[in-house]
Amino acid sequence: MNQEKKIASKNKKKDKEYVDTTSDPCCQIGPLTPIQRRNKAFQIRKNAAQFERDLPLPSHPCNGDENRFPNKIGNFTKALPHNELGEVDIHAYNAFIQALTTGNPDMFENIPLGGVVKLANPQAAYAYDMMGPDSHHTFIAIPPAFSSAWRAGEMAEDYWAALTRDVPFNDYNTNCLTMAAAEDLSNFSDFRGPKQDGVVTTETLFRGDTPGDLVGPYVSQFFFKDIPFGNRIVKQRYNSPVAGKDFMVTYDEWLNIQNGGLPNEAIIFDKPRRYIRNGRDLGQWVHVDFTYQGVLSACLILLGFGENALDPGNPYLNSKTQNGFITFGAAQFLDFVAKAVRVALEAAWFQKFLVQRVLRPEAFGGCVQNNLTGATDYPINEELFDSTSLPIVFEKYGTYLLPMAYPEGSPTHPAYPAGHATAVGAGVTMLKAFFNEAFIIPNPVVASSNGLRLLPYEGEDLTVGGELNKFASNISIGRDLAGVHWRSDSIDGLNLGETVAIRILQDYKNTYNEDFEGFTLTKFNGTTIII
Template sequence: MFFYLNGKGVDIVARNKKNCVYGPLNGRERKRKAYRLRRDMAWYHRLQPTIHHQCNEDESLYKNKIASFSKALPHNSLGEVELEAYDFFTKALKRGTPADFEAIPLGGDVKIANPQASYCYDLIGSDCHAQALPIPPTFSSAWQAGEMAELYWKALTRDINFEDYDNHPLTIEAAEELSNLSDFRGPKLNSAVTTGTLFRGDTPADLDGPYISQFLYKDIPFGSTIISQRYRTTLANADHMTSFDEWLNVQNGGSSTSSQKDDTSRYIRNGRDLAEYVHVDFSCQAPLSACLILNSWGRDALTETNPYLKSATQGGFVTFGSPHILDLVTKVTRLALEAAWFHKFLVHRKLRPEEFGGRVHNHVTKAKNYPIHSELLDSKVLSKIYDKYGTYLLPMSYPEGCPIHPAYPAGHATIAGAGVTVLKAFFNEGFIIPDAVRSSSDGLSLVPYSTTPLTIGGELNKLAANISLGRDFAGVHWRSDGIEGIKLGEAVAIEMLSDYKETYNEDFTGFTLTKFDGSEITIS
């Protein structure tokens, strides 16, 4: 028998031939069940409440758009965006017409990063417009001042090794000043920022052990070879955009001088090393590497809900084995980015820290008056920045500064949150990581760490924080971008796992995992 499908000839086995397919359903029944499965999933998502997304309203409050992302558009001599260009930008976002995006005027050769991804659809998990985010800090708030003060301190302490935080005068002073700010929301002990909590994330077990996650130190099994996690970094004091002319050129889409690379690869030992890791990594590198490490630890590292742990005759592979986990930890990456891009472009359009640094410089030098909170203007760190660099701009680790898309939420953070959530669903969070390590002071070797037992769950949480807040060491993101981005990625992953839960034949009770807020859930 022969018929045409979409213009192409397709042979069908004659009806009088024996059907060689085993299974409880015949072909027609299987098609019906597959259709019902997709229909029911779509209907479930259709019935979820419509979210009324809210922003901090800075864009409408400040008519000169000083609180809105505008990098790569043309700017005036103060670094304020030309309003006609910004109007073209927002018109394109409102209409969603490809031709409108082609009409956006640019200030240089750098292009805006994929704003039309904000409108895309996917066929698994929730729609990228269906996840809520809290309202980010407002331009003039004490909260924003606290986050900017932390970024200035991170810039000043990039080259201090994490192992030296307890004793270095700059990190001690940073912890003291951040403790005294009225609305700084980083982790604290007894209501104070300490050198042990400084610049860390706020997930469970994030304060345990070395600053860097074991999943950024352990060797990565990669097929028939082993990848050592020593990476190329940049030399100390390689900071950029500290002169106003250089800063303005980059805001207009111009280029900057490149950083000189260290000839020696090193384990991550300080903020500069971590910033460079998340500068050149590919999208799912950290979760994928963690997955490869976890797979090498055998059955004991798997979660007890894996249906094949108790099977006497079968082992997991295509389902509940390494191909399954590797697929989901990479698949969830784009879903997370889709959700992030929706919020970045269509809801918040929040300015980047480097843009805010230009506002600070103009205000303090009296070139323009901006509503910046007094706690930042009166901070010790601002004086230290000026003493070292001669301006009040935020020193950047990357020559090009931030990417050409808005700040909130951080893309790296949503990927990390999503990937880590998938890994927690498949692996035993309480499993003690064998032979824990930390970096030597020169980053050339690993040395044993035995002070506190480190678990899979805790070190996965720390991995998410490292990847998201590591971008803050470069100066390209706010703390809130990372913290809320991680949670957004988690929500995306949970919806994806919920959909896939319905597709397995095994006797499976569901995915159980601990969320970043410490609560335990079962996706059943």
């Protein structure tokens, strides 16, 4: 007790010494006293929190597959134990659901796994953040159901993406496989990719549906332009996997991966490094990138374009005496693209684990294989079995499994929404808020068919806004081309990321001293908003 009194007396003395220093002359200047500043800072944070709190609570609908199928064939089960048909051990799945329902960290440690591969951070679904929306306070559309024509069309698209991975984007208009893919996908009653005059064409194949996606080369200029990186320049030539090598095309290897086993093969790379010129190259880029690598690179490229590429609403563009830096300058731009990505991923993880739990395309491919070999009779939409992609896949690989670009297949988190799509959707939205979407990108290029050179592009002007949208689609759909995602994962992921970024900008709109009329940007659906 005496020791506690001594400590309390010592602390009281320190507090008194601290208070006494306030009688010294203060060097602080500015329009507010320290107390006023403290109170205003508190009020700004409080107002932002109240704004988020007072927004209507969204509903969180799902496609109903989890209740529809007792064997859980419509749901994500990778890394849990499965039987010979690839159906999950129901006791393991129930333990997985119980852990998710309770949020109890100890229960997550008791989820039975089928191999050595672990689940990818399911507890991130419960994380809180100090800016932007709470991850549980965002909305996403209902994904396709297992038996729907919509899902059948998406699966056919993934089969065709696998079959055409080595076709250069430049050759889409003349290659027999890409022409067959466009014709086949046009026959699906509910295929939701972009079309021209009501049909899929080689000009729209595997592209996104945002403004600018269908203009110019398939690959965005932000994948081709040199990246200014401090005192060096980074050329965007990347490791390229050898052509023709796909994975998980034998049933035993497919089942091993579903059970959380390690792959038996590895990617072999070609030499030399190449510019991204086909689906395999793009799929590999989104295989090993870090979370905000793409939007960081795009931000550095945009900064290299100079002042004319800044958003016209930037308050320093007309200043005679000041430049932006900490606010409305490089420090803020680079910070916000990274900030937005992580908060967006929290929103994605909430939907993935606590709402949707959608199976990956590789798992659906196992269902197709088992149906067509007579082992099962799953209610897959018949339109898929009419696809001309299936006989080609079987002739090439001897199975109807989805050929994967990665030996390990998909990550061990559910499909919907795509993490890459949600992340890049948030980051690109930030960039559209800070930079001039109408700015025309100088000296546009396109990769040669072998990926060894950049050639001048001559065609319609390519704008920052359009190429940022295309960049977002490249990164999100690049995961589809690798076989690990569905189109709906990508498109709806972009929209979720956009929502998160807009809400972060709303939180910050009252934090600036500058005369600032608000952030203006064009959403992925083509509408212009001011924040």
